[in-house]
Amino acid sequence: MSKFKKKKKGLPAISTASLPDIVFMLLFFFMVSTTMRETDLLIKKPFLPTASEVKKLEQKSLVSTIYVGKSKDTRISGDKIQVNDKIIDVKDVPSFIFSERALRKEEEVKFMTTSIKADKEASVGTILDIKEQLRDINALKVSFSTTKGSDLKSNYK
């Protein structure tokens, strides 16, 4: 016992003073690299349908997202369309795409994809209206945003 005590006294503890610095560095790295501008949803969070044959959207910077869902106010019925931080009308979809295009380089415009994040309870009519608007302005690449899974039964009830 006495031998043990002596040994401990002789050996200084490993300094962990720099550990916080290391971890903080990691923390800042993650905070900076995952800058995700999550738009505040003004509509109810869309409950995405499930699909098994999904493709990942590459080049996130070229994706413009359109949200479709119910209004948060339960008294208002029908589907609402949200882009960026505002609720818009179907007729305003082209101007949204044009403003998105203006932010990108000209040669990137043809690779731009529109991701439609719609609630599975939304009606197809709204989606088809949006598609028609997108066709009008030649924004032809569309992705129906889904969650990956094989439980397709939950899509329709």
Place this chain on the structure above:
Amino acid sequence: MARRENSEINAGSMADIAFLLLIFFLVTTTMDVDSGISRKLPEKAPQDNQDVIVKQKNVFDIVVNRNNQILIEGTDYVKVTDIKRLAMQFIDNGGGVGNSVDGKPGEPCDYCNGAKDPASSDHPSKAIISLQSDRGTTYGMYVTIQNEIEAAYNQLRNDLSNKLYGRSYDLLQSDYNDDPTESLKAKIDNLKDKYPQIISEPEPIK
């Protein structure tokens, strides 16, 4: 108990705090990978567009009503889970000859495994899937049908790919993403060419 001589601030817990923050950020900013079913919309038709005449037997007609019920070919009421099988039968039928290429007459489908029923589609390159939905159909149903159609094409491409290259279409695509080479691209394009996705969406039912 005497007071400690060394009154240095204990920085040992600092690491714990920082780790906690780190883990918090790692968890909350899990970027949900945006994935979905991608579709290419048809270009807007010019005003003086002439209607293309397509044989009825080359069109696989899917109609969904506002109660999410599905009617196929105008006669059969089916479940959504049957669409993949029926669509595959239809596309892979190969009952006739394909589109004429460079003035040469079309050739029969030599890679199809279908029933070669003369009343069904002639050739995968001619087989059109038409999806007409009601404005009141729920989006979930719509996506499910799109997914089933996609699954049918993927399955056919996978089968053909396994036969030709001994590797499935999905794997070829992931290979191409890792290492884009010309030969892989040629293979993928060949498969896409053999089973092209022709999906038509007529005006919705009002």
